[in-house]
Every structure is written in C-alpha cells, then in structure tokens.
Amino acid sequence: MLQQTRHDMVQYLRPNGWLTDEGKKVWGGLSREQKLDLYRWMVKVRLFDRRAVILQRQGRIGTYAPLEGQEAAQVGSALALGREDWIFPSYREHGVSMIAGMPLAHILLYWMGRVEGNTAPEGVRVLPPYVPIATQMPQAMGAAWASKLKRESSLAIAYFGDGATSEGDFHEACNFAGVFQLPVLFFCQNNQYAISVPFSRQSATSTVAEKGQAYGIPSVRVDGNDVLAVYHVTAEAAERARNGGGATLIEAVTYRQGSHTTADDATRYRDPEEVRIWVEERDPVDRCRRLLEREGLLSEEYIASWEECCKKEIQEAVDAAERAKAPPPTHLFNHVFETLPPSLLRQREELVRKEGGPDGSENPDPRHP
Amino acid sequence: MAVKTLIQGIHDGMREALRQDLRVVVLGEDVGKNGGVFRATEGLWQEFGEERVMDTPLAEAGIVGAAIGMAVNGLRPIAEIQFMGFIYPAFEQIVTHAARLRTRTQGQHPASLVIRAPYGGGIRAPELHSDSTESLFVHIPGLKVVVPSTPADAKGLLLAAVKDPDPVIYLEPMQIYRSVKGEVPDGWHEVPLGKARVLREGEDVTLITWGAMVPLAEKCAQAWAGRGISCEVIDVRSLYPLDEETIIASVKKTGRVVIVHEAPKTAGLGAELTALINEQAFLWLEAPITRVTGFDVPVPMFALENAFRPDQERVDRAISYVTSF
Numbered sequence: 001m002l003q004q005t006r007h008d009m010v011q012y013l014r015p016n017g018w019l020t021d022e023g024k025k026v027w028g029g030l031s032r033e034q035k036l037d038l039y040r041w042m043v044k045v046r047l048f049d050r051r052a053v054i055l056q057r058q059g060r061i062g063t064y065a066p067l068e069g070q071e072a073a074q075v076g077s078a079l080a081l082g083r084e085d086w087i088f089p090s091y092r093e094h095g096v097s098m099i100a101g102m103p104l105a106h107i108l109l110y111w112m113g114r115v116e117g118n119t120a121p122e123g124v125r126v127l128p129p130y131v132p133i134a135t136q137m138p139q140a141m142g143a144a145w146a147s148k149l150k151r152e153s154s155l156a157i158a159y160f161g162d163g164a165t166s167e168g169d170f171h172e173a174c175n176f177a178g179v180f181q182l183p184v185l186f187f188c189q190n191n192q193y194a195i196s197v198p199f200s201r202q203s204a205t206s207t208v209a210e211k212g213q214a215y216g217i218p219s220v221r222v223d224g225n226d227v228l229a230v231y232h233v234t235a236e237a238a239e240r241a242r243n244g245g246g247a248t249l250i251e252a253v254t255y256r257q258g259s260h261t262t263a264d265d266a267t268r269y270r271d272p273e274e275v276r277i278w279v280e281e282r283d284p285v286d287r288c289r290r291l292l293e294r295e296g297l298l299s300e301e302y303i304a305s306w307e308e309c310c311k312k313e314i315q316e317a318v319d320a321a322e323r324a325k326a327p328p329p330t331h332l333f334n335h336v337f338e339t340l341p342p343s344l345l346r347q348r349e350e351l352v353r354k355e356g357g358p359d360g361s362e363n364p365d366p367r368h369p
Numbered sequence: 370m371a372v373k374t375l376i377q378g379i380h381d382g383m384r385e386a387l388r389q390d391l392r393v394v395v396l397g398e399d400v401g402k403n404g405g406v407f408r409a410t411e412g413l414w415q416e417f418g419e420e421r422v423m424d425t426p427l428a429e430a431g432i433v434g435a436a437i438g439m440a441v442n443g444l445r446p447i448a449e450i451q452f453m454g455f456i457y458p459a460f461e462q463i464v465t466h467a468a469r470l471r472t473r474t475q476g477q478h479p480a481s482l483v484i485r486a487p488y489g490g491g492i493r494a495p496e497l498h499s500d501s502t503e504s505l506f507v508h509i510p511g512l513k514v515v516v517p518s519t520p521a522d523a524k525g526l527l528l529a530a531v532k533d534p535d536p537v538i539y540l541e542p543m544q545i546y547r548s549v550k551g552e553v554p555d556g557w558h559e560v561p562l563g564k565a566r567v568l569r570e571g572e573d574v575t576l577i578t579w580g581a582m583v584p585l586a587e588k589c590a591q592a593w594a595g596r597g598i599s600c601e602v603i604d605v606r607s608l609y610p611l612d613e614e615t616i617i618a619s620v621k622k623t624g625r626v627v628i629v630h631e632a633p634k635t636a637g638l639g640a641e642l643t644a645l646i647n648e649q650a651f652l653w654l655e656a657p658i659t660r661v662t663g664f665d666v667p668v669p670m671f672a673l674e675n676a677f678r679p680d681q682e683r684v685d686r687a688i689s690y691v692t693s694f
Contacts (some may be wrong), residue, residue, distance in 0.1 A: 086442060119475045127441065138434020139466065145435055146442035148395065149420055156438070168458065172431030179426055187442050189634050335472045336511055338479065340535040340565055343609030 009253060010233055011223040017290025019228075021219070024164075026121070026232050032297060037079065038227045039292055040073040040139045041304075042285045044310045045095035048104060051314050052111065054340075056262040060112040060322070065092045069225075073189045073286030075099065076230025079159070080238055083123065088136035091129040093159045100126045104120035104317030109324060113158050115331075116324065125154075137186065139174035142182035144177070144247070148314060149256035155183040155241040163194025165211060166202050177216035181246035182222075186217075189224060191256040197267045212249035224252030225284035225321030255282070275286040329355045373553045376546040378523030379485070380392040381440045381676045385445060385524070385557055386531045389447060393531060396423040397432055397449030397485075402409075406451055407487060407546055411674035413493030426654040433484060435457035437467050440482045445531060451679050453488035453540065454500040454668075467536040468511030483530045488516075488630050489581050490678055491544030493671040501632040506538045507641070513537045513562055518583035522606055534560060549584065555630050567619070571601035572615035574688055575619040577642055577661055578629040579605040582679060586629055589684045598692055607620050608638055617649045618644070624655035629679050634662040656694035659687045 012023025013100035019027055027035070048069050056064045067074065074095030081087070087100050094107050101124035110117025111131065118128035130136035140158035146155045162172050165188065177184050192199055205211060212219025217260045218240070222233045230252055249354045255278035259266040266275075292298040333340060340348065373381065375402055386393045395410060400571060403425035404411035414422040415668065425432050429450055436446035450456045456463075463484065470480040490499035506514045513535055518521040523541075529536035534599040568583070569590050578587040583604045590600035601619050639660040646658055661679045671675050 053422075086438075088438075115473065115475060118473050119477060127478070132461060135434070135461060135465060138431050138462065139441065142435030142438020142446075143442040144438070146439040146444045149439075149444065150442075154442075156442075169430055169434065172426070172428040173434065175426055175428065176431050176435060335474075335476045337471070337513075338476075342613060343610060344517035349513070 009223050010229045011222045011226050011228040012232065013226045013287055013291060015225070015287055017287045017294065019291065023228060025227060027125050030282065035295075035297060037291065038073045038075060038231065039285070039288045039298065040306055041075040041079065041095070041099060042227060042288060042341050043306060044226060044313070045075060045098065045252055045312045046285055047307065048094065048098070048107075048314050051318070052108065053258070053262060055108070056111075056175050061108060063115050063261050065257040065261045065265045067092050067094060067256070068283070069255045069278060070191055071095060072226035072288070073230055073252040073254045075189050076227040077234040077250070080231050080234035081157060082154070082238075083125075085125060085150070085238070086140065086154060087126045088140040088143070088156060088158045089126065089129055090133075090136065090159050090164070091131055092161070093129070096159060097126050100124055102126050104314060105320040108317055108321040111195045112321060114324070114326070116327070119167035134160055134169035134173075136160065136168050137164070138176070140186075141173040141177050141184050144182040144241075145180060147183055148180070153242050154189055155185065155238060157185040157187055159187050159189065161194060162188060162192065162199045162202055162208060163189040163197070164188070165208050166190040172218060174212065174215040174247070177247035181244070183241035184247045185234065185241060185247045186247065186249045187234070189254055190251050193256060193260070193266075193270070195260040195264060205254035208251035209249060215249075217247045217249055217360065219249035219251065221251045221253065224254030225287070227284060227288050255283070370552040371555055373520045374551055375520050375523050375542075375549045376409055378517070378553050379527060380411060380413075381553055382524040382527030382531075383410060384413060386447065386528060387413060387421055388443075389557055389625065390531065392443060394439065394443040394444055395424065395438065395447045396425050396451065397423060398451050400424060400429050400449050402479055405449065407543065409485075409541075410449070415584045427600075428556050429455055429457075429459040430462050431466065432641065433462040436482045436484070437462060437470065437480055440480050441478050442468075445694065447480060447485060447531065450486040451485060451501060451659065452494075452498045452500075453486040454497045455487055459484075459506070462508050463506070463512070463536075465540070468509045472511060476659040479534050480536045481534045483527070483539050485539045485541060487541045487543040487546075489542050489544055490668065490671070490674045491581055493606045493674070494543075496670050497668075499671070499674065501630070501663065502692030503540055503608055504622050504632060504638050506635060507638055508531050508680060511536070512609065514540065515562060516540045516542060516608060518542060518580055518604050518606065519549060519553065520553045522560050522566065523557045524553050526562070526606065529559040530564050532559065537562070537690055540543060540580070542672060544581040545584060549689065561575040562607075563610040563612055565606045566604040566606055567601065567615060569600065569602040569671055571599035571623065573598045573623055574600045574602050574625045574627060574691055575623045576602045576614060576627050576629060576684075577605060578602070582629045582631055585681065585684065589681055589688065590656070592681070592685070598688065600616045600688065602610065611642075611645070613645060613649065616645070620646050620650045621653045626654070627661060627684065627687045628658065629661045629684055631678055633665045634660060635665050637662055644660055656691040659691050661687045662686070
C-alpha cells in the first residue's frame with residue numbers, strides 16, 4: 001500500500017523492455033493471461049485508433065481525438081477496475097471504454113455524431129465522454145460519495161488530462177474527495193500538451209502528483225507508458241479506495257504521439273525531436289512486446305494472428321456502425337424529459353410536418369410549413 | 370393542517386422527503402449543524418444524521434457536480450446553493466450536464482435531482498445576494514424551474530420536484546420566506562409541476578407573476594377591485610414547463626395582460642409569456658401586453674433596491690394603461 005505521495009516516477013518496465021527489480025516482483029505475480037492481456041489490449045486499442053484516424057480522413061467519421069501513445073495509461077488503469085466501478089471519461093478514453101465493455105461500434109457511432117454512441121450496454125458503468133474539461137471530476141466524486149453512503153464497494157474513476165488540472169472543477173473534486181475520504185480515483189494522463197499549450201504553461205509545479213498534497217489525498221506519479229506500473233498503482237489505489245482509504249490522484253506521465261484531434265496539426269507547436277524520442281524510444285506497446293518476446297510469451301506468428309483478429313473485429317465494428325439505421329429526426333425529442341410538456345409536443349409536431357410523418361415516409365399535410 | 374411560513378413549507382417538504390425516501394440526501398453549505406443560513410434545513414442534520422444532511426466545502430460547482438454523480442449512482446440529492454447570486458460557478462454543471470445527461474445517455478442517466486436556491490431582493494441583503502436570473506435556467510432545454518409563493522406550494526412543489534425524474538431548479542423567494550403564511554398539508558403533499566395557480570379570479574385584466582411579486586399583484590388587484598376593475602391573478606409557479614392552458618384561458622377571458630417580474634426586462638420570462646400569448650391568443654387582446662419588471666441594470670445594492678423592483682405604483686400604472694388603451 002502506498003502510504004504517502006511519491007513524486008519520483010514509478011517505473012517497473014523500462015523503455016528498453018527490461019524490468020526493474022520491483023517490476024520483476026509485480027510481473028511475477030501476474031498470470032500468463034494477465035500478462036498477455038496487457039499487450040493484447042494495447043494492440044487492439046492502437047489498431048482501433050489508427051483505423052479511426054483513417055475513417056476520419058476518408059470522411060466516414062467526424063473529427064476524432066486520437067490516443068496513440070497513451071495505450072499503456074488507458075489499458076493498465078482500466079484493467080485494474082472492476083465491473084461495478086463507475087467510469088467518467090474524457091473524450092480520448094476509447095481504450096478505457098472498450099475494456100469496460102463499450103462496444104467498438106458505439107465508440108465509432110459517437111464520432112459519427114450519433115447519440116447512440118453514448119449509451120452503454122446494460123451493466124456497463126461508463127458515462128459518455130465529458131467534453132468540457134474537468135467537468136467529469138466533481139461527478140465522479142459524487143458517484144463515489146454515493147457508493148460510500150450506500151456502503152457499496154464500487155469506486156469511481158475520472159479520466160482527464162494535464163490541462164484539466166488548471167480548471168476549478170479539478171480543485172473542487174479533489175478537495176471534496178479529500179475532505180470526505182471518498183472512493184474515487186483521479187487519473188490524469190499527463191500527455192504534456194493541452195492542444196498546443198505545454199504542461200509548463202499549465203502549472204508552476206513540475207508534476208501533477210504533488211498537487212494531491214494540497215487536498216490531503218495520496219498521489220502517485222507513474223510512467224504512463226509502462227503498462228505494468230500503471231496497472232499496479234491503479235490496482236493499489238483501487239484497493240485502498242475500497243477499503244475506506246479514500247481517494248488517490250494518479251499522474252500517468254505519457255505522450256500524445258499524434259495531434260489533439262484530427263482537426264489539429266501538432267507539428268505547429270512541437271519539436272520533431274521531442275516527438276521522435278517519445279515515439280521511437282518510449283513507446284508503450286513496443287516495450288511490452290519486447291518483454292513478452294523475451295519471456296517467450298509472444299511469437300511473430302502470435303502477434304500477426306492477434307493483429308488480424310483485432311482488425312477483423314474493428315472491421316465488423318465499422319460495418320455495424322455504418323449499417324446502424326439512423327433514428328428518425330423526431331428522435332431529437334425522445335429523451336429531453338421523461339414526459340414531454342405540451343410546448344415540446346407542439347414543436348415535435350412542427351418537425352413531423354417538415355419531415356413528413358414520424359418515420360419520414362410521407363408528409364401528411366404538405367400545406368403546413 | 371397547521372399554519373406555517375413559506376420557509377417552514379420548504380423545510381417540511383425536505384423533512385418529508387428524507388423520511389419517505391431513503392435515497393434522498395441534502396447537501397450544501399451550512400445546511401447541516403447550522404440548519405441553513407435561512408434555517409430551511411433546521412433540525413434535519415440532528416434528525417437524519419450527517420450521512421443524509423451534509424455540510425459541504427464552499428464550492429458550488431463541486432456541490433452540483435457531486436449531486437449529479439450521486440444521482441447517476443442512485444441517490445436523489447437535494448442540493449442547496451446558498452443564494453442564487455452564487456449559483457454561477459455551478460452553471461456549467463447544470464447547463465452542460467444536469468440538463469442534458471438524460472438526452473446524452475438516451476434515458477440511462479436522467480440526473481434526477483433538485484437544486485434549491487433563494488433568489489430575488491427585498492431583504493436588504495448584502496451586495497450580489499439578490500439576483501433573479503430564473504430565465505437563464507428556463508432557457509435551457511432539459512431543466513424544469515419552479516418558484517413557490519405559498520407555504521403549501523413550497524412543500525408541494527418541493528416534493529413533486531424530488532419525485533420528478535428530471536432535474537428541477539427550485540427557486541425560493543426569500544423576501545416572503547417568513548412574511549407569507551398559510552396552511553400546509555401534513556404528510557406527503559405534491560403540487561404537480563407545470564400547473565399554474567389562479568389565486569384570484571377576475572374579468573378585466575390578467576396579472577401574471579410569480580415568487581415574491583405574487584403578494585404585490587394580489588395587493589394591486591384588491592385595490593383595483595375597489596375601482597370597479599377586476600383582475601385575475603395567476604401565480605405561474607412552474608416557470609418551465611409553463612401551464613399554457615391556464616394562462617391562455619385567462620387571457621382569452623380578460624383580453625388585457627400585465628406581467629410582473631423582478632428580473633430585468635430584456636429576455637426575461639415576461640418576453641416569453643408575451644410571445645406565447647401572441648401565438649395563441651392574439652385575436653383576443655384588447656391592449657398591448659405590458660410588462661412591469663426590474664430594470665435592465667445590474668441588481669443594485671440594497672439602498673436602491675426599491676427603485677429597481679416592481680412596486681404598486683408601477684403595476685397600477687400598467688393596469689391603468691391596459692384598461693384605458
């Protein structure tokens with residue numbers, strides 16, 4: 001158990017693919033399937049992400065927020081959670097969402113501008129992406145508070161970036177969580193940039209983790225490209241939360257290898273040498289692959305067949321999303337309130353007249369506008 | 370039934386909700402041991418304990434954000450914002466999330482919660498405590514907004530709001546917290562959202578108002594009755610959804626309308642009511658719809674609040690105008 005804030009960065013798996021001494025112990029405690037899962041999920045997430053960028057370039061989905069480079073932070077943390085835990089994501093957490101059980105087709109539908117992409121299957125406790133920065137944090141704190149009041153073992157986790165730490169909601173959520181000892185994890189993927197603004201311009205402290213001290217919550221800084229360390233520190237924080245130990249602020253130090261979104265051009269504000277170092281020397285998937293290969297758990301054939309398997313699943317999701325019948329325009333009104341007030345019913349009728357019937361098939365009265 | 374003040378009606382509503390529904394929690398600044406700065410939660414912390422009635426840190430976005438998260442995870446929170454003038458840090462949580470979580474999740478997470486806030490002037494409160502910005506919330510799809518003006522409605526609207534599956538902004542006219550008294554039904558008592566209250570029937574002029582302006586409208590109506598003009602007074606009480614039926618029926622009967630609200634004029638709810646009447650009862654109108662409102666100036670410090678707020682003289686002038694048009 002982590003008893004105090006660690007400002008030195010926890011790292012178990014070095015960029016060169018070798019484990020630290022502490023890492024060897026943690027790694028040794030994992031089953032073969034757990035080890036492979038860390039890698040398999042990262043590959044699936046990366047392939048999904050790359051395909052989504054292509055889909056955007058082809059005009060088949062709208063603006064998309066790529067996550068390449070952050071696979072270890074997302075996969076490591078999400079695999080440390082339980083089915084009963086509440087996940088409050090930002091808009092870049094496709095990896096977290098799919099591990100929690102969000103169908104890939106839903107994730108694509110979201111980026112196709114379809115509200116159905118926000119809906120989670122029964123029993124999947126993933127909220128829709130939170131777009132205004134840090135606003136998910138007080139809500140995750142509130143969900144955790146409810147778990148505590150109901151004496152349930154579920155916790156809540158809020159995902160956010162380094163830019164979010166400048167927002168008031170970050171401060172308020174951390175503060176409440178400290179005061180009430182709430183079972184919430186604040187998981188910051190410090191990917192170094194909030195669109196174009198570097199972390200040095202967000203914060204006068206050199207780490208996110210040290211901010212936790214101000215709220216009386218333990219915090220930990222972890223190599224966010226080290227899937228093993230991320231998994232382990234998140235699991236520890238989750239265990240502490242479930243045992244009444246309260247919140248943890250986790251800073252996963254990582255790097256957004258691509259642009260902020262497909263509408264952004266990161267070459268305008270980042271040094272190519274900096275990007276090269278992160279991509280070529282610190283990549284999260286490569287280092288995990290090296291470890292597994294050395295341990296004899298991965299072969300070239302296995303990698304190829306797993307990638308094929310992922311691509312097939314992703315293709316099926318693309319097909320399903322593109323096939324998914326769009327709801328009729330009147331769907332606009334379906335979930336504004338549980339019961340529509342008369343004024344909204346009239347507005348709905350106005351749309352029906354324009355569209356020509358509830359199913360859009362024919363206009364019942366063309367004289368009306 | 371006992372005679373109580375408006376704030377006792379609010380208190381009774383919360384107490385009943387806490388008693389009857391174990392999912393209900395009350396949270397906010399000073400709502401616990403202190404019983405609220407206006408004593409709306411007096412004794413609730415002592416009766417229900419600190420896990421049902423919770424003092425929070427001083428952070429409005431945190432309070433409302435927490436309430437939304439609690440609602441997602443199965444509770445029915447009643448969040449108190451100490452004064453409406455302090456609600457703006459929570460505006461994003463309300464507008465971006467509480468109002469549209471149901472739509473965004475296609476009904477999976479309806480954000481069933483109540484946000485209470487005292488509003489309006491008339492009590493010589495310190496600067497920036499007297500805002501009346503209900504229109505900001507009425508304008509946002511996905512929110513319901515109610516304002517009680519009687520002790521029975523205070524309880525009834527609160528319990529209806531707690532039971533309602535959608536987020537409800539419950540605004541409390543603090544000027545009449547203690548000056549208005551009336552009988553309050555015992556036990557679980559609901560006043561349906563979306564229904565106005567006709568507190569006085571009349572034939573010549575319809576006075577439409579809500580909150581602390583209701584007693585003013587009533588007083589004006591009484592005075593005009595002595596001059597042979599009968600005013601119908603409607604307490605809108607549910608600002609969204611509006612009870613269009615009651616309002617339009619009254620306008621069709623009287624043909625003359627005066628709308629009284631404390632909020633500034635431009636884009637105030639009076640403008641929406643005017644448009645509604647134009648759309649649905651234009652041919653029945655005998656005079657231009659007339660508004661008596663706060664002026665389009667920042668809500669003043671209390672030395673000038675009486676100059677800012679509608680008073681009997683301005684309402685009289687409006688009634689005189691519509692009846693002599």
